Structure formats: C-alpha cells, structure tokens
Amino acid sequence: MNNTYYFDWAATAIPERDIIRKTIEDYFYTFGNPSSIHDYGLRANSTLNESRESFAGLLGVSSDEVTFTSGGTESNNIVIFNLLKKLNIESILKNHPKIILSSIEHSSFDEPATTMARFGFTVERISTKKNGMFNIDEFAEKLDERTQLVSVMYVNNETGAIQPIDEASGIVQDFSRKTGRKIHFHTDAIQALGKIPVELKKLPVDSASFSAHKIGGPKGTGVLYLKNSTGVSSLFRGGSQEKGKRPGTENLPSAVAFERCLEKYAKNMRENYGIVSKVSNCLIGKIRESGIGIIIPEERIDNPSLFSPYILTVSFPPIPSEVLVRALSERGIMVSAGSACSSRNPQKRARVLRAMGITEEVAGSAVRFSFGPSTSERDIEDTFPIISETVFRLKRVAGR
Amino acid sequence: MRSNPEKLILIKYGELALKKGNRERFERKLLENIREKFKGYKGLEVIKTWGRIFLRFGEENAEDIMKGLGEVFGIVGFGIAYVTEKSIEAIVKASKLLSEEAIRNGKSSFKAEVRRIDKSFPQTSYDIACAIGDHILDSFKGACRVDVHNPDWCIYVEVRERVYVYADMQRGAGGLPVGTSGKGILLLSGGIDSPVAGYMMSKRGLSLDTIYFHSPPYTSPMALEKVKKLSAILKRYNNDIKLNVVPFTAIQERIKERAKSKDVTLLMRAAMVKIADRVAKRKSYACLITGESLGQVASQTPESIRFTDNMTDLPVFRPLIGLDKEEIIAMARRIGTFETSILPYEDCCTLFAPRHPTVRPRLEDISNAYSETNLEELIQSAEMEIDTLTI
Numbered sequence: 176m177n178n179t180y181y182f183d184w185a186a187t188a189i190p191e192r193d194i195i196r197k198t199i200e201d202y203f204y205t206f207g208n209p210s211s212i213h214d215y216g217l218r219a220n221s222t223l224n225e226s227r228e229s230f231a232g233l234l235g236v237s238s239d240e241v242t243f244t245s246g247g248t249e250s251n252n253i254v255i256f257n258l259l260k261k262l263n264i265e266s267i268l269k270n271h272p273k274i275i276l277s278s279i280e281h282s283s284f285d286e287p288a289t290t291m292a293r294f295g296f297t298v299e300r301i302s303t304k305k306n307g308m309f310n311i312d313e314f315a316e317k318l319d320e321r322t323q324l325v326s327v328m329y330v331n332n333e334t335g336a337i338q339p340i341d342e343a344s345g346i347v348q349d350f351s352r353k354t355g356r357k358i359h360f361h362t363d364a365i366q367a368l369g370k371i372p373v374e375l376k377k378l379p380v381d382s383a384s385f386s387a388h389k390i391g392g393p394k395g396t397g398v399l400y401l402k403n404s405t406g407v408s409s410l411f412r413g414g415s416q417e418k419g420k421r422p423g424t425e426n427l428p429s430a431v432a433f434e435r436c437l438e439k440y441a442k443n444m445r446e447n448y449g450i451v452s453k454v455s456n457c458l459i460g461k462i463r464e465s466g467i468g469i470i471i472p473e474e475r476i477d478n479p480s481l482f483s484p485y486i487l488t489v490s491f492p493p494i495p496s497e498v499l500v501r502a503l504s505e506r507g508i509m510v511s512a513g514s515a516c517s518s519r520n521p522q523k524r525a526r527v528l529r530a531m532g533i534t535e536e537v538a539g540s541a542v543r544f545s546f547g548p549s550t551s552e553r554d555i556e557d558t559f560p561i562i563s564e565t566v567f568r569l570k571r572v573a574g575r
Numbered sequence: 576m577r578s579n580p581e582k583l584i585l586i587k588y589g590e591l592a593l594k595k596g597n598r599e600r601f602e603r604k605l606l607e608n609i610r611e612k613f614k615g616y617k618g619l620e621v622i623k624t625w626g627r628i629f630l631r632f633g634e635e636n637a638e639d640i641m642k643g644l645g646e647v648f649g650i651v652g653f654g655i656a657y658v659t660e661k662s663i664e665a666i667v668k669a670s671k672l673l674s675e676e677a678i679r680n681g682k683s684s685f686k687a688e689v690r691r692i693d694k695s696f697p698q699t700s701y702d703i704a705c706a707i708g709d710h711i712l713d714s715f716k717g718a719c720r721v722d723v724h725n726p727d728w729c730i731y732v733e734v735r736e737r738v739y740v741y742a743d744m745q746r747g748a749g750g751l752p753v754g755t756s757g758k759g760i761l762l763l764s765g766g767i768d769s770p771v772a773g774y775m776m777s778k779r780g781l782s783l784d785t786i787y788f789h790s791p792p793y794t795s796p797m798a799l800e801k802v803k804k805l806s807a808i809l810k811r812y813n814n815d816i817k818l819n820v821v822p823f824t825a826i827q828e829r830i831k832e833r834a835k836s837k838d839v840t841l842l843m844r845a846a847m848v849k850i851a852d853r854v855a856k857r858k859s860y861a862c863l864i865t866g867e868s869l870g871q872v873a874s875q876t877p878e879s880i881r882f883t884d885n886m887t888d889l890p891v892f893r894p895l896i897g898l899d900k901e902e903i904i905a906m907a908r909r910i911g912t913f914e915t916s917i918l919p920y921e922d923c924c925t926l927f928a929p930r931h932p933t934v935r936p937r938l939e940d941i942s943n944a945y946s947e948t949n950l951e952e953l954i955q956s957a958e959m960e961i962d963t964l965t966i
Binding site: 493494495497498499500501502504505569571572573574 | 791792793795796828831832836924925926
C-alpha cells in the first residue's frame with residue numbers, strides 16, 4: 176500500500192499533532208489537581224478556567240455555561256437522565272412525561288431515550304423526511320403540556336443533513352410562552368462544532384453537546400453547554416468539580432487541547448468549509464457522472480446548503496456496506512459503513528437511513544465518506560479511480 | 576494416629592478397560608493427555624496403578640485441576656481420595672474428613688462400601704464398614720444417619736497395598752482418549768454446528784486440526800478471529816490444534832462468476848471439501864469432519880451430500896447429522912462454544928447466498944457445473960497460500 180486516504184473524519188478526526196504535543200508538554204507544568212489549594216492546584220485551576228473562558232468565547236456564551244465532560248455520549252446522557260432527578264417517581268408514573276426526539280438522533284441519545292421509556296416516560300420519535308430533515312410539522316403536533324425535553328441533533332452524523340434547529344427551538348419557545356411551561360431544548364451539535372457556525376446565543380437552545388475528537392482533539396473529552404437557568408447536572412454525584420454539574424477530577428490536558436483545537440477550527444472555519452465543499456462536490460460530481468452510486472439523500476444535490484459538506488453518504492447497491500468498506504480499506508481508503516458507533520451491530524446499522532424511508536438494499540449498501548480540513552480535491556481525484564474500479568469489480572461479482 | 580492421610584485426586588476410566596487388546600495403548604495415551612493438559616502445573620505428579628490414575632497435586636489448586644479433568648476424554652469420573660496407611664484408625668479418620676465436607680454441603684444420609692482386595696488385612700469388609708458407620712454417627716451426632724439404599728453420600732474404601740478412601744466422583748467427559756482414533760480435520764465455519772461436531776469426534780478419540788476458508792473482503796477479519804477463538808475452545812478438549820486458514824476469495828468469485836446463482840453455495844461447499852481433502856492427505860489426516868445436520872440447509876440434503884462427498888475418498892464424519900438445532904445449541908452451550916459462535920460476524924457474505932439455492936441436485940448436472948468453474952488452478956494456488964496457525 177503506497178498511500179492511504181482517510182475519509183472517516185466523522186468517526187474521528189485526524190489528531191491535531193502540534194496542539195496535542197504542546198498540550199502534553201504544558202501539562203508537566205500544570206499537572207496539579209485543579210481542586211487543590213496549593214500553588215500547583217491553583218495553576219491547574221487557572222489553566223482550566225482560561226480554557227473554559229476561551230471555549231465559551233468561541234461559542235459566544237458565558238464561561239459558567241461550559242461544563243467539561245468525558246465526551247459527546249456523556250453530555251447527551253447528562254441532559255436526558257437529569258429528568259430522573261428533576262421529576263419525582265410518582266409524577267413520572269402518573270403523568271408519563273414526554274421526551275420528543277428526532278428519529279435520527281445519535282445512539283448516545285436514542286438509546287438513553289429507550290431506557291427512559293422503561294422508566295415510565297413517553298418517548299416520541301419524530302419521523303424523518305426523505306430529504307433527511309426531521310418532520311417539523313409532526314413535531315409541532317406532538318408538542319404538548321406533558322413535554323419535558325426535546326432533542327434534535329444539529330448535523331446528522333450519517334447524512335450530514337443540517338436540521339432546522341432554529342425553527343424547532345422557535346416552536347418550543349412559542350409554546351412555552353403561550354402555556355407558561357418550560358420545555359428543555361437540547362441539541363447534539365457534535366458534527367457541527369468547528370465546521371459550520373453554531374451560534375448558541377442566537378438559538379433558543381438550553382443545552383448542546385460537543386466532542387473533542389471530532390475536531391482533532393483527544394478522545395474521552397467533551398463539553399456540555401448548559402444555559403444558566405436549566406439546573407441540569409449529572410446523575411453521578413461526587414466532588415464539586417464543574418460546579419457540581421459533573422463531578423470527578425477534571426481531564427485538564429484534554430480540556431485544554433479541546434479548546435485549542437476549537438480555536439484552530441473556528442479560525443479556519445470559513446476557509447475549511449470552502450475546501451471541504453469542493454471535496455464533497457467533486458465526489459458527488461464523479462459519482463453522478465459515473466453512475467456508480469446513489470447520493471443519499473438525492474435531494475442534497477439540489478440543496479447543498481442544507482447539508483454539511485463534511486459528511487457524504489453514498490449507496491452502491493447491491494454491495495453490502497461492510498464489504499465495500501473492507502475492500503476499500505485493502506486499497507488504502509478508509510470510509511465507514513454508517514455510523515462508527517453502530518457499524519459493528521447489523522441490527523442497529525442503517526437505523527437513520529431506514530428512518531428516511533430508504534429501501535433495505537440501498538440502506539444496506541450505504542457508505543459514509545467524511546472529510547476534514549486536510550482532505551483535498553486531489554485526494555478525490557486520486558482515489559476515485561480506485562473506488563470506481565472496486566465498486567465495478569464487486570458489482571460484477573454480485574452479477575449486476 | 577500420626578498424621579492426616581494423604582489427599583490425592585482419583586481418576587477412573589471406564590471404556591478403556593473393556594478393550595482388552597488396546598488397553599495399554601489407550602492408557603498410555605490417556606496418561607500422556609493428562610500430562611500434556613497439566614504441563615503448566617509443576618507440582619503435579621501423575622501416578623498410574625491398577626486401573627486407576629492418581630494425581631498428587633501438592634501445592635497446586637485442586638479445583639482448577641478438577642475443572643481441567645472434566646475436559647479430558649477417556650475419564651469416567653474423578654474426585655478427591657485419601658490414601659492412608661493400613662489401619663482401621665486411618666480409614667475411619669479419612670472417612671470422617673470426607674463426611675465433614677458432605678455434611679457441610681447439606682447432605683445427611685450415608686453408607687460405606689468396602690472392597691478388601693488385600694485379604695491379609697485383619698478386619699473383614701463388613702467390620703470396616705461398621706467401624707466407619709459407628710465413628711461417623713458418633714462424631715456428627717444428629718447431623719447424619721445411615722441409609723444403605725439411597726444415601727446422600729457414599730464412602731468407598733479399597734484396601735490394597737495401601738488403603739484408598741473416597742466419596743462420590745464427579746462425572747468425567749467419557750469417551751476415548753484424544754489421539755487413540757488418529758487425526759482428523761474439522762471444517763470450521765464460525766457457526767454453531769461445526770465446533771460441536773469437532774467436540775463429538777474428539778470424544779471418540781480423534782485428535783483435531785481445523786480448517787477455515789477466509790474470503791476477505793466478503794468476510795470480516797473478525798470472522799477469522801472468531802474461528803481462532805473457537806479453535807482455542809476446542810483445544811481444551813484436544814491437546815493441540817492447528818488452524819489452517821485457506822484464502823478462498825478468488826475461488827468464491829470464480830464460482831459466482833461462472834456458475835448459476837442457485838448452485839453457488841453447493842459448489843463453494845464442494846470446493847471446500849476438495850481443499851480439505853488435499854490438506855488432509857498431505858498432512859496424513861485420516862478423515863474429514865463437518866457440522867452438517869440433515870436438511871438444515873440446502874447443501875445438507877442427501878443429494879447435496881452425495882455430491883460433496885465425491886470431492887474426497889476419505890471418510891467424512893458428520894456426528895450432527897441426526898440432531899435437531901436445539902440439541903446442537905444445548906451441546907454448544909455445554910462445551911462453551913455457543914457464545915462465541917453467535918457473535919455477529921458472518922462467515923458468508925450475502926452477495927454469495929442465492930435466494931433459491933439448489934436443494935436436490937442431480938449428480939451429473941451439479942458435477943458438470945463444478946467442472947465448468949474450472950477451479951483446479953485456483954485451488955492449487957490457494958493450497959500453496961494456506962496459513963497454518965498454532966492455536
């Protein structure tokens with residue numbers, strides 16, 4: 176294998192080498208426990224708070240609204256399981272309070288929702304339109320006085336579809352204003368951070384989840400943005416770290432690295448967006464020209480602005496996704512069969528695509544290409560002949 | 576009385592004793608297998624005497640050893656035994672030690688069975704049994720009683736050159752010592768059936784190696800890992816296993832390309848048997864073993880099996896042929912392969928699975944279809960590239 180090409184950034188980004196190295200170096204100076212009151216502790220604490228300040232600044236929010244967590248999964252889980260603390264058992268069993276989510280949420284929100292249904296909550300999953308967008312009309316209908324929590328992801332991790340968050344959160348805000356009932360609006364913005372503008376101050380959202388390793392930071396680190404008034408905190412109890420919202424000794428070097436990565440991604444966001452759009456368009460163009468695959472959803476061809484260029488799903492029926500992923504991997508091209516978080520579980524695979532009404536065969540043959548700032552059009556030029564040859568060969572084997 | 580009697584593990588083997596001519600060879604193999612199984616236990620001593628085997632375990636963990644013994648074919652039963660000096664006091668003391676444990680485990684009725692092989696021993700069998708009974712009743716007043724018909728535990732005493740005292744035995748795996756029936760090669764797919772078939776043939780004394788047909792990118796590297804794990808589980812019942820990994824992609828593609836879709840599965844199966852036959856002959860295996868169960872899938876009908884059998888003149892053992900899936904699953908659970916077998920890594924890609932496979936092929940037609948795929952060259956090169964892994 177001469178060259179390898181990494182098109183699986185949505186699973187995890189190529190790490191920001193310089194940032195991670197520098198952060199580790201710095202850590203030997205700031206290794207103290209941020210809760211200790213001696214000099215080392217103070218130094219660590221002030222470093223952590225500087226990172227928090229800076230992170231908040233980049234998101235346009237206040238620093239006490241930024242909680243460091245162990246990643247996107249924990250951030251999502253804190254928000255949903257907080258309802259168990261907020262509501263008492265009698266009221267849950269009597270009123271069956273409602274959680275509304277889109278049917279295309281990441282498994283780190285979808286699975287906890289299933290658990291909450293077992294605890295007595297009513298869980299409504301809003302259907303998804305063929306174009307990958309969640310059905311806002313249906314959502315408006317389902318919203319009622321029992322609703323406690325709404326979650327709609329920002330950018331879908333499989334299709335790249337940018338969900339109408341502003342519209343959805345606006346509907347929730349109107350409802351709250353009319354009824355005087357406060358409904359928590361959450362968004363999983365993991366695939367949006369650093370890639371498309373996430374303006375939390377302009378959006379009436381109460382919380383948002385972020386993950387470091389999707390933008391070149393270390394794994395095992397995330398942020399939960401929590402608007403001040405929400406009162407949300409983790410079910411885990413312990414020390415008073417993160418203002419008691421997320422106990423446990425802070426992962427200082429990772430938090431610092433996360434902030435530095437975001438700074439870099441945010442600074443280059445516009446430029447990167449341009450580059451990645453070209454990459455994405457180039458691949459879409461080649462797929463369409465050669466006719467070897469189906470862009471999912473096909474609507475993205477006419478409405479590219481509704482989709483993140485960083486994520487592109489293409490189906491190559493009848494080749495099973497994982498066969499193509501392995502065949503391309505053999506040729507040095509790394510792509511993914513659906514979300515990496517469920518791609519080892521055939522039953523859960525293609526949940527999102529099936530929710531969009533895509534046929535079993537097309538969904539089962541879908542492969543995700545996802546890009547990052549260092550992907551270039553040249554990469555697509557170099558790899559497309561290999562992709563095309565592999566697809567043709569496998570289709571020939573399949574007898575099509 | 577001077578000291579506690581010596582505590583050993585007693586191993587009984589049954590079927591071997593029946594086969595007079597082969598007995599010595601079988602015993603030798605069983606001893607060899609036990610030594611091999613416990614070669615990591617430096618403090619373990621294997622003692623062979625009058626149709627029994629004893630393990631002197633010293634500082635080693637007896638529970639671990641007994642667990643391992645349950646996996647050695649040829650053993651009918653095993654358990655803790657005390658070896659004492661030839662005195663009634665010593666016999667009674669060992670009986671008491673065994674009874675203590677039985678009572679601790681909630682048992683209450685007992686009897687003693689005595690064999691006095693050494694007739695020079697002063698007391699008769701009856702005397703010895705009475706002495707044991709009296710002493711135990713006396714020692715554990717109210718906690719136990721004698722029941723000669725249906726006791727909760729039985730104390731066995733054998734008076735030989737020394738005296739052996741033991742209670743009820745755990746059941747062994749039975750069968751014949753692995754290796755006494757020669758060597759066979761098991762076609763291992765990663766599913767539930769084939770490991771069970773391997774286990775059953777090991778039980779009849781076959782020493783196993785395994786063969787797996789790997790076809791990346793159609794099958795996952797995880798499927799290969801799974802087959803390695805299954806081979807490792809089978810190794811517990813065998814002393815040593817070699818896994819032959821055959822690169823099968825090119826053959827599979829050729830079959831898909833040249834054959835009718837409905838014949839693909841059966842022709843692939845035939846090619847696998849052909850390759851297994853070659854490997855078996857080159858490495859002097861006496862037979863092939865498969866996990867086929869009649870009627871389970873299209874390639875497991877009499878007509879299909881007749882065709883695949885044409886690919887080899889070695890005997891093909893199919894111990895599961897008459898078993899139901901439920902029976903096979905129950906065995907897989909018992910021998911510890913089930914959980915690994917059901918991991919979701921397919922051993923065959925859906926691209927190659929015809930919607931309506933041939934169920935009752937005519938031998939002539941399917942043989943012609945096989946010839947038309949012209950596999951010989953590909954089979955030869957696959958054979959050259961077999962990766963043999965020691966598990």
